[in-house]
Amino acid sequence: MKDLNFSVIARSSSCNARRGRMNTVHGPIDTPVFMPVGTQASVKSVSPEELDDVGARIILGNTYHLFLRPGTDRIARLGGLHKFMHWSGSILTDSGGFQVFSLARINKIEEDGVAFQSHIDGSRRVLRPETAIECQMQLGSDIAMCFDECTSYPVSYEYALDSMERTVRWAARCREVHTREDQALFGIVQGSVFPDLRRSCLDALMKIGFDGYALGSLSVGEAKEEMMSVLEALTPELPVSKPRYVMGVGTPEDLVEGVRCGVDMFDCVMPTRNARNGTLFTSNGNVQIKNNRYQEDEGPVEPGCTCYTCRRFSRAYLRHLYMSRELLAYRLNTIHNLHYYVGLMSAMREAIEGDTFEDWRRDFHRKRGTGTEPGE
């Protein structure tokens, strides 16, 4: 395992927000950080250069998807994931645990591992904790994740307990077989919305010892308040000296509240998927670019935004591209959304450093708040 030498550079005096830095083989990462999702060795619709331009320094890859196609062994023979996709920044790979949740209809969970039916060709595949780690070592990501079960919501206490304990046993097996010295390994805290389960899971994972700790199974259908209460209850318990990662979260508001609780890392498909589905994020609220009110709107998506898209194109043009299903729409929208997300994190880092986070946060919510016309 690789120690990321995570250090906290600054803290907010009024909340748990913290600004830190870690060192991966592919460069330093300033936290809090947002990691765009690049499931199949690609952040959908944008090039590595464009990713770099929007300021992304670390992205996600997915073990399950790359295991099925083109095969992690093949990627290893081709020089690893970074070289394969021509991305020189850092990569965190998810273990496939999320697919246990998202492809639940075609898999079967057992103690040894999860039997999947490939969503591509229906063939039967097994992902065991050992397999997931082996695959991630083949991919050569900077940060690997333990193989876990992302539980659905709602879930009974009994099932959550059972699943959480299995996830802990899997984590120990992952830790056992993980041998890459240049790759960090994170544990994943499960336990659904039950505070005692979350806590005992975290305790067990800390006994095993990881380079960072993630919170899983959030934003899977539970109420916002439930997610926040898990965050608020658990973040103070997480080791201060290790990165804290909330998996799969979230909306801009979620990121800000997560940072307030002391979370360092986030990933989410929202900026990329929603871009392709016509929702653009701005500090003044979301813009549904397909709405007919933008038909002849010559302004940029977000006034003052410095992204490639906003510097060049009008809402009217972007609406036209989207309505016409032109491929450029997906790319330009994704560039803007990623620029917004990455910029949001950068603004938060700055606010924490200047110890103005609480004021900044109030301002953020006021501007994003419903009732305000986007961009006006």
Added chain:
RNA sequence: GGAGAGGUUCCCGAGUGGCCAAAGGGAGCAGACUGUAAAUCUGUUGGCGAAGCCUUCGGAGGUUCGAACCCUCCCCUCUCCA
């Protein structure tokens, strides 16, 4: 001029006596999307506040308890033959 086919709700197009405010598709309008089986999915698209009522299937008459659907005349489009 002759023969034939046809005119349906924004568009295409089904429907040929009651279960039709009218299938399906397109286009439009709106919404959803949180470790990506997603360039996807959902809702909606005559009027009125609901049960229900009103207007609507080229136009005008007619038959019938009842017509988008049957009959008559008219208008228009397309194809073929002169």
